[in-house]
Every structure is written in C-alpha cells, then in structure tokens.
Amino acid sequence: MKLSPVFQSLLTSAVFASVAVAQYATGDWSLVQEGHSGVSALELVVVSETTAVIFDKVEHNALQTNGHVAWATELDLVNKTVRPLNPTSNTWCGTGSFLSNGTMVSSGGNPIVIAGGNGLAAIRLFTPCEDGNCDVLEDQSVRRMASLRWYLSSARIEDGSILLIGGSWDNAIINMPNITNPTYEFYPPKNIHGYNGTPIHFPFLDETMNANYFPLFIQLPDGNFFVAANKQAMIFNWKTNEEVMRLPNIPNNVTISNPIPAGATLLPLRPETNYTPEVLICGGSSYPDDIPHWERFVMSSQEPTSDQCIRMVLNEEGIAKGWEVEQMPQPRIMSEMVLLPDGRVLILNGAQTGISGYTWASEQIGESDADHPALTPVLYDPTAAPGQRFSQDELPTSEIARMYHSTASMTPNGTVLIAGSNPNDDVEPDNEFPTEYRLEWLSPPYMTHVRPSYTGLPETFDYNSQITLDVDIPQDAQNVSVVLMDFGFATHGVHMDQRLLGLVSELSDDRSKLTVTGPPSATLYSPGPGYVFVLVDGVPSFGHKTLIGTGAQPPFDQGAFNNVLSQQPLYWNNWTAAHPETSDEERQLFSTISGQPAPTPTY
Ligand SMILES: *[C@@H]1O[C@H](CO)[C@@H](O)[C@H](O)[C@H]1NC(C)=O
Ligand SMILES: *[C@@H]1O[C@H](CO)[C@@H](O)[C@H](O)[C@H]1NC(C)=O
Ligand SMILES: *[C@@H]1O[C@H](CO)[C@@H](O)[C@H](O)[C@H]1NC(C)=O
Ligand SMILES: *[C@@H]1O[C@H](CO)[C@@H](O)[C@H](O)[C@H]1NC(C)=O
Ligand SMILES: *[C@@H]1O[C@H](CO)[C@@H](O)[C@H](O)[C@H]1NC(C)=O
Ligand SMILES: *[C@@H]1O[C@H](CO)[C@@H](O)[C@H](O)[C@H]1NC(C)=O
Ligand SMILES: *[C@@H]1O[C@H](CO)[C@@H](O)[C@H](O)[C@H]1NC(C)=O
Numbered sequence: 031m032k033l034s035p036v037f038q039s040l041l042t043s044a045v046f047a048s049v050a051v052a053q054y055a056t057g058d059w060s061l062v063q064e065g066h067s068g069v070s071a072l073e074l075v076v077v078s079e080t081t082a083v084i085f086d087k088v089e090h091n092a093l094q095t096n097g098h099v100a101w102a103t104e105l106d107l108v109n110k111t112v113r114p115l116n117p118t119s120n121t122w123c124g125t126g127s128f129l130s131n132g133t134m135v136s137s138g139g140n141p142i143v144i145a146g147g148n149g150l151a152a153i154r155l156f157t158p159c160e161d162g163n164c165d166v167l168e169d170q171s172v173r174r175m176a177s178l179r180w181y182l183s184s185a186r187i188e189d190g191s192i193l194l195i196g197g198s199w200d201n202a203i204i205n206m207p208n209i210t211n212p213t214y215e216f217y218p219p220k221n222i223h224g225y226n227g228t229p230i231h232f233p234f235l236d237e238t239m240n241a242n243y244f245p246l247f248i249q250l251p252d253g254n255f256f257v258a259a260n261k262q263a264m265i266f267n268w269k270t271n272e273e274v275m276r277l278p279n280i281p282n283n284v285t286i287s288n289p290i291p292a293g294a295t296l297l298p299l300r301p302e303t304n305y306t307p308e309v310l311i312c313g314g315s316s317y318p319d320d321i322p323h324w325e326r327f328v329m330s331s332q333e334p335t336s337d338q339c340i341r342m343v344l345n346e347e348g349i350a351k352g353w354e355v356e357q358m359p360q361p362r363i364m365s366e367m368v369l370l371p372d373g374r375v376l377i378l379n380g381a382q383t384g385i386s387g388y389t390w391a392s393e394q395i396g397e398s399d400a401d402h403p404a405l406t407p408v409l410y411d412p413t414a415a416p417g418q419r420f421s422q423d424e425l426p427t428s429e430i431a432r433m434y435h436s437t438a439s440m441t442p443n444g445t446v447l448i449a450g451s452n453p454n455d456d457v458e459p460d461n462e463f464p465t466e467y468r469l470e471w472l473s474p475p476y477m478t479h480v481r482p483s484y485t486g487l488p489e490t491f492d493y494n495s496q497i498t499l500d501v502d503i504p505q506d507a508q509n510v511s512v513v514l515m516d517f518g519f520a521t522h523g524v525h526m527d528q529r530l531l532g533l534v535s536e537l538s539d540d541r542s543k544l545t546v547t548g549p550p551s552a553t554l555y556s557p558g559p560g561y562v563f564v565l566v567d568g569v570p571s572f573g574h575k576t577l578i579g580t581g582a583q584p585p586f587d588q589g590a591f592n593n594v595l596s597q598q599p600l601y602w603n604n605w606t607a608a609h610p611e612t613s614d615e616e617r618q619l620f621s622t623i624s625g626q627p628a629p630t631p632t633y
Pocket of ligand 4: 207208209210601603604
C-alpha cells in the first residue's frame with residue numbers, strides 16, 4: 031500500500047512522539063520551600079556533591095561573620111544549612127568559572143573598598159573541601175585581573191584556564207562609551223597576541239553598545255566561541271584573536287543581554303549527532319538601549335519584555351538557515367535556563383515587564399525596576415517537533431517572586447535549586463518584592479522514580495579514557511546512557527559555562543557494569559569539574575563529581591603574571607579620577623561592616 035505524504039508524515043511524527051515519551055520519566059513535579067541562603071543569592075554555584083557557594087552584595091544581612099555582616103555563604107545541599115564565607119571585596123556584579131584543578135575563580139565586582147580590596151579587579155579563589163574549613167582566598171597584591179570589570183563574563187577554556195571579558199570600569203545601570211571595558215584577558219594570565227597578560231581589545235563590544243553587560247560567551251566543539259551581546263552574534267577564535275564569522279542578528283530587534291537579559295544555553299551535545307552545537311536564547315526586550323532612554327525615571331517597570339525564543343545550529347548549514355524563532359508562553363527578562371540531565375531545558379525566574387535593577391525606573395514597585403514576576407517555570411524539549419516544545423501546565427507555580435538578583439542551578443541530586451531575588455538597594459523585608467532568603471527545590475518527575483545508582487567514578491576522568499562503573503539499574507531498563515554536566519555559575523540571569531555532554535557507554539551483558547569513555551576532546555568539555563549521571567529511561571542517578579582531564583594545574587606563565595602585577599590595572603586611573611571621594615567610600619564601607627547605616631546608593 032502506498033501512503034499519502036500527509037499520512038506518512040503523521041505516522042513519522044507519531045513514531046517520534048512515542049520515542050520522545052520513552053526518553054523522559056513521567057509523573058508529577060513538586061516544589062518545596064526549605065532552608066535559607068543566609069545572604070541573598072545573587073550569584074550561585076554548585077561546588078561539590080553536597081555544597082554550593084552563594085555570593086551577595088554587601089548589605090545588612092542578619093547573618094554575621096568575623097564581627098561584620100556576611101555577604102557570602104556555603105550552602106549544604108543535604109541538610110540545607112549555611113556557613114558564612116569571608117570574601118574581602120564586594121562580589122556584586124561579578125562572575126565565576128572553574129579552573130582545571132577544581133578551584134573556582136570568582137572575579138570582578140563592586141568598587142567599594144572592603145578591608146583593602148576593591149572588587150573591580152578581584153580574583154577570588156575557592157577550592158571546595160570536605161571538612162567545612164575552606165574559604166574564599168583573596169589578596170590582590172598576590173593575584174588580580176589586569177583591568178577593572180563590573181558586569182563581566184567568564185568562560186572555561188580548553189587549556190584549563192578561564193577567559194574574562196567585557197563589563198565596565200564604573201557602576202552604571204547600562205554600559206556607556208565612557209565607562210566600557212571592551213577587552214578580554216585570561217586567568218591565569220597568558221602571554222598571547224603580544225599583550226603579555228594585559229587586556230586585549232575586543233571590537234565587538236564597541237559595536238554592541240550599550241546593552242552589552244555580561245555578554246554570552248559559549249565554547250563550541252571546535253574551540254571557537256559563540257559570542258552574543260545586545261542584538262548581535264558572532265563566532266570568535268581566541269587563539270588567533272579573530273572574529274571567524276558574523277552570525278545573523280537576533281531577530282525582531284530584540285536585545286538579549288543585560289540590563290534586559292534573555293536566558294541562554296548551549297543545547298545538549300551528543301555523540302549521536304556528532305556533537306553538533308546548537309544555542310537556545312529565550313526572552314530579552316526590544317526596549318531601546320540608547321542612553322537618553324536609560325536616564326533616571328525615563329523607562330518604566332511596566333515596559334513589555336519579549337517572549338521570543340531563538341535557536342540556531344552552529345554549523346555551515348545551520349547558520350545558512352539562520353535563527354529558528356518560537357514563542358514562550360510568557361515574555362521574560364532576567365530568567366534562568368537550567369539544563370536537566372534528561373536533556374530538556376527549564377526556563378524559570380524573571381520578570382514579565384520592566385528592566386534589571388532598582389531605584390532607577392519610573393513606576394517602581396517598592397524599589398524594583400521590574401514587575402509581573404514569572405512564577406511558573408516553562409519546560410522546553412529541544413527534541414520535540416516545533417509547536418510542541420514548550421509545556422507549563424504540569425509545572426508548579428511559586429509564591430516567591432524571583433526577579434533582579436535571583437538565581438537557579440541544577441544540583442547533583444537532580445533537583446533544581448532556586449534562590450535569591452533582591453530588587454532593593456539594601457535588605458528590605460517589607461517591600462512588595464523583598465530581599466529573598468528562602469530556598470526552593472524543584473523536583474522533576476524523575477525524582478519520584480527508583481533512581482539508578484553507580485559506584486566507581488575515579489577522582490579524575492581523562493579524555494578518551496575508559497572507566498568501568500558498577501551500576502545498579504532496574505531489570506526492565508531499555509535505554510541506558512551517560513551524561514556529563516557542568517552546572518555552570520549563575521549571575522544576573524546569565525549562566526556561565528553550563529553544558530551537557532553525552533558520553534559513549536556500553537552496558538555489560540549481565541547489566542552490572544557500564545564502560546564509559548571520557549569526553550573526546552577538551553574543546554567539547556574543558557578540563558575541570560563535571561558531574562556524571564547514568565540515565566535509565568529518563569531517570570538520572572545521583573550525579574557524582576569528577577575532574578575531567580588529569581586535574582593538572584592550568585598553564586601558568588610567570589612572566590605574564592608578574593607583568594600584570596607590576597602595573598596598575600587598566601582603567602584604574604580613570605576610576606580614581608572619577609571617584610575623588612574614594613576615601614569617603616572606604617569610611618562608609620567600614621561603617622557598613624560595623625552595622626551602621628549603609629552608604630548612599632551609587633546609582
Ligand atoms: C536526593 O533527593 C531525594 C528526594 O528528594 C532525597 O530523598 C535524598 O535525601 C536526596 N539526597 C541527597 C544526597 O541530597
Ligand atoms: C549540615 O551538614 C554540615 C556538613 O556535613 C554540618 O557541618 C552541619 O553541622 C550540618 N548542620 C545541621 C544543622 O545538621
Ligand atoms: C589552581 O590553579 C590556580 C591558578 O594557578 C592556583 O592559584 C590554585 O591554587 C590552584 N588550586 C589548587 C587546588 O591547586
Ligand atoms: C582613561 O584615562 C586615560 C588617561 O587619562 C584617557 O586617555 C582615556 O581617554 C580614559 N578613558 C576613558 C574611557 O575615559
Ligand atoms: C559617563 O557618561 C554618563 C552619561 O553622559 C554620565 O552620567 C557619567 O557621569 C559618565 N561617567 C564617567 C565616569 O565619566
Ligand atoms: C530597533 O531598535 C532600536 C532601538 O533599540 C531603534 O532605534 C530601531 O529603529 C529599531 N529598528 C527596527 C528595524 O525596528
Ligand atoms: C536514550 O536516552 C538518551 C538520553 O536521554 C537520549 O538522548 C536518546 O535519544 C534515547 N534513545 C532512545 C532510542 O530513546
């Protein structure tokens with residue numbers, strides 16, 4: 031019998047649909063409120079199987095440490111309690127990424143001086159520990175950036191160091207030509223392109239003014255980077271310092287970076303598709319980004335935001351096709367995108383109107399420059415047919431607004447940790463959108479199933495090497511697979527480094543051993559921490575932690591390192607000239623630490 035083309039395509043989609051269903055565990059979602067972050071979680075990063083680090087700005091949190099207010103904590107993911115940490119400069123508007131040796135680097139932040147450290151050039155190290163004794167290590171006479179950066183991005187690169195890019199050297203609601211830092215640098219510093227550790231000009235950041243804070247910077251399988259800011263996108267090669275290719279602009283004049291950020295992620299990279307990369311960017315705003323529109327009280331907390339989701343396959347064919355455009359159930363800015371181990375994407379948090387920040391817009395809600403929090407997450411299935419990718423009805427709705435300075439992250443246990451929100455200059459318990467300390471834990475349906483488990487993951491897992499795990503999986507298991515995840519670092523609605531890489535694996539005949547091959551290359555997954563999940567019919571095991579590669583130190587160039595330390599950071603003179611009141615700020619800050627009134631807002 032010959033089928034009509036219509037019937038044939040119906041049949042094909044029915045087959046696809048049944049495969050897609052088998053891929054995911056069925057059941058109910060749940061949302062539980064449990065625990066407090068101690069400080070407001072404006073930056074969030076999982077650092078071990080059982081702990082996460084949370085950074086806040088300096089403000090009047092009740093939690094105290096070393097005789098002053100705490101503005102960072104380590105959260106125990108199991109018993110949901112915190113212990114204060116002690117960064118010595120303000121991490122506000124900073125970023126973070128991991129080195130190959132497992133140390134997390136927090137960089138950049140706020141200029142206000144605390145105990146000798148100005149956060150704008152800060153490099154802070156955090157090496158996770160088991161004994162509860164590790165803390166943030168910071169001494170800018172020993173290590174720091176080569177320039178001042180607030181609202182910067184960071185990325186793990188293939189050699190195990192990190193790349194730091196963009197931002198500005200002074201505080202402002204939006205980037206401006208007189209404060210921008212349109213450069214990139216490395217940590218540890220490299221002697222590359224003749225710069226010997228000092229910042230390297232990045233013209234794309236001049237071109238994408240003004241709304242280009244926290245540019246998207248995502249490593250692709252060939253080692254090049256997908257870069258996007260404002261309404262533009264391109265592919266960049268840091269090894270040659272060249273723009274490889276200009277990509278089509280963001281469709282429909284939508285801006286996708288801060289202060290009106292979209293959520294973004296690389297979709298899962300899988301051996302079945304030869305690791306073909308594809309990016310997904312959802313939300314943003316088409317509010318104009320020229321400076322007069324951003325003068326105080328010009329824009330409103332009621333400005334509409336965008337419901338546009340765009341994705342593009344980053345190979346020759348995909349780029350020729352351009353962006354595929356879809357619509358989310360609601361518009362959003364400041365949302366988070368969290369990859370699930372089963373390959374789907376959660377879009378959560380954020381606001382449906384307004385802009386990032388506080389005390390700047392007209393029609394402020396309390397101090398918030400945004401309104402209409404998006405309270406129900408959206409689930410996006412990248413493998414479903416167009417028109418069937420978004421679902422929301424079965425997802426729980428929160429009672430907690432998570433807007434400016436909110437965060438979310440996948441955890442090793444498979445739950446999604448949701449934290450933060452503080453569209454206020456200081457701690458404000460009484461505003462309509464208060465300073466938020468409550469934590470929420472979102473459990474996808476797979477959490478209700480009997481979980482597969484495994485043992486035998488070594489402390490380091492090298493490229494192309496094979497390891498054998500002892501697995502405990504149900505007898506009727508059909509689809510057994512392994513994924514490696516970087517949960518990334520969440521700051522300001524941007525999720526640095528998040529990725530999911532499918533690993534090649536083979537189950538023994540008696541189904542008790544799973545042989546897993548390490549990532550094929552360091553450009554597919556940079557050396558350093560990763561979490562390995564064994565998935566059985568859409569139900570993930572606990573994600574145990576390993577160091578991909580050998581755990582070796584990142585490359586260290588003593589000459590470039592010394593050169594950075596031998597001179598003032600780039601833009602230091604501009605900053606001191608623009609802030610003759612520095613010593614006053616210091617005094618104000620010390621009064622903050624001792625629990626006196628907070629300094630006046632810097633904007
Ligand atoms: C993982 O989550 C499950 C279900 O919520 C819980 O019973 C279990 O204690 C959690 N395990 C860890 C290590 O957090
Ligand atoms: C939570 O776990 C941590 C790490 O094991 C421990 O130090 C802390 O005392 C625990 N807190 C509570 C309240 O059980
Ligand atoms: C990791 O490398 C950085 C940069 O060289 C270094 O400062 C840090 O101490 C190293 N961490 C460990 C655990 O060796
Ligand atoms: C920073 O200061 C230098 C030296 O004073 C000056 O030449 C430069 O124009 C300033 N840059 C900006 C962006 O203001
Ligand atoms: C930069 O320009 C803006 C807008 O003209 C102005 O308000 C601000 O003071 C300037 N900042 C510096 C550091 O020059
Ligand atoms: C795109 O938005 C900018 C403001 O951000 C505006 O000036 C421009 O006219 C818009 N272009 C189109 C084609 O709508
Ligand atoms: C098996 O599961 C993996 C991971 O979820 C998925 O990528 C793959 O498509 C599934 N295979 C089949 C045949 O369903």
